[in-house]
Amino acid sequence: MMGIDRVVLVTKRTTLEELVVRFQTRAQAEFYLTQAGESFAPIVEEHDAYHQLISELRKQIPGTLKYHQIDRDLLPQYQFRTSDLVVTLGPDGLVVNTAKYLDGQPVIPVNPDPERIDGILCPVTNSEFGTVFTQTLAERGNLKRVTMAEARLSDGQRLLAVNDLFIGSKSHVSARYRLSYGGQAEFQSSSGVIVSTGAGSTGWMRSIHASALAVAGALDSGISAGMPKPLPWDTQELLFAVREPFPGVGCGTELVYGRASDEVPLSVVSMMPRNGVIFSDGIEADFLEFNSGAVAEITLADRTLLLSV
Structure with missing residues (x-):
């Protein structure tokens, strides 16, 4: 962990973003769901909350560190460095996806929605992120090795x-x-x-x-x-x-x-x-x-x- 100089935040598409990919536009996605009797509001709320959380995490990362944000679809092409500190913002599956492309870089696994996601592999909440991040940089973090x-x-x-x-x-x-x-x-x-x-x-x-x-x-x-x-x-x-x-x-x-x-x-x-x-x-x-x-x-x-x- 010596010499961390870059933070890589790995994110995933929200449900709204997946729907836009499927239906081409947000309006088309909303029309399809409302016609099926589903409410579109919770999907928008989830999307907004997720991107708000990205913004909040970003503010807690010092400007002295390089910062990259990538979608998990780009993981196979992304070149991680030994000096990276990786942050995942998603359910357990995102942690699992990311792990296959790492080789010893520490990962801070943030649970974006503890009320809906059990988060066995991503127990860190937004309120805990700052403390965990600081301790990890100072090599005083609680590190768990996963075989x-x-x-x-x-x-x-x-x-x-x-x-x-x-x-x-x-x-x-x-x-x-x-x-x-x-x-x-x-x-x-x-x-x-x-x-x-x-x-x-x-x-x-x-x-x-x-x-x-x-x-x-x-x-x-x-x-x-x-x-x-x-x-x-x-x-x-x-x-x-x-x-x-x-x-x-x-x-x-x-x-x-x-x-x-x-x-x-x-x-x-x-x-x-x-x-x-x-x-x-x-x-x-x-x-x-x-x-x-x-x-x-x-x-x-x-x-x-x-x-x-």
């Missing part, structure tokens, strides 16, 4: 994830693959594999835990365990779970859950002629093709997300 996952294919392609990776088919047909873990290997046919980081253990993986416990309870299996506790954000393990493994001829259902690490890695070989994918953090457009013969090694990433909260 990231990485899927690396045999051809060198890789994909990072802050919350989770999905490995399977992009359609609703069964995914077919061979999974290797803990010195064992198994051919499986399932709805795909979810790999979760510590941060992601409160998301998709938590839903899988809840479903598994509910099904086991309905079957009167005698399982009395409650929901597992979320993993720490800086954990050096990755949880994985196989979704709906099919117990057919030649299809195993033994290696369906575990904790992968550098010592106990997870490997998946695709047996899908087409439509095999690996995507991260619920963003289906951010994917690697994963078709027959491709091998994916799932590991802890060599970088972490550094949140200043």
